[in-house]
Amino acid sequence: MRKFYKGIIIAIISVIGGFLTYQVIEDYSEKKEVEKQTQILPDASFNSLSGIPVNLHDFNQTQPLVIIYFHPECEHCQYEAQEIGQNAYAFNHCQLVMVTPDDSLQRVENFCSDYHLWELDNCEVLLDTKNRFQKVFGKAIIPSVYIYATNRKLITHFLGETKSEAIINATNNTFTKH
Known part of the structure; x- marks a missing residue:
């Protein structure tokens, strides 16, 4: 039973870690895109x-x-x-x-x-x-x-x-x- 809980905890930690990594990469990509689009005065x-x-x-x-x-x-x-x-x-x-x-x-x-x-x-x-x-x-x-x-x-x-x-x-x- 302990192995089962260990497996679940490892899976949860992996999912959370993957999600956080994805968020960081997504935020970085968005920031770079905005920096790129503001290099020339945007049409706003x-x-x-x-x-x-x-x-x-x-x-x-x-x-x-x-x-x-x-x-x-x-x-x-x-x-x-x-x-x-x-x-x-x-x-x-x-x-x-x-x-x-x-x-x-x-x-x-x-x-x-x-x-x-x-x-x-x-x-x-x-x-x-x-x-x-x-x-x-x-x-x-x-x-x-x-x-x-x-x-x-x-x-x-x-x-x-x-x-x-x-x-x-x-x-x-x-x-x-x-």
Whole structure:
């Protein structure tokens, strides 16, 4: 009887081990696929605050494109927005696109007002009401920053809170790379 239970335990451990191995390989493959598809600016549309669909390819291609995935209630996002507002002049040479999964228009508008994002001519805030961002960019954490050169090739991306100096430096380097 003990051999029977040993066999069952070994079989269960083998099945669990196989499943976990499969999951790790699947997650790795998915991550690599997302990395590959984001090397060039993906074809993705989000909604403006007025509800109009806006495609990421609609923005000025003579400027680097900085995509920031944020949430108005995220403290790290608030810090980034404050930094961008305080260093607005340093972002004049690029297009800022801020995408949020938040479905509260009032909260998003308050966020934009609090951090003076309305005052930036080169900043567009978009709503991701259908969670397209994560489908296109993968399991992005909030906040995340993706920086594309004028040829729309990915220069770099940051996961988590990012200082404005790092974003500015990366956008300044877009003119010498690729």
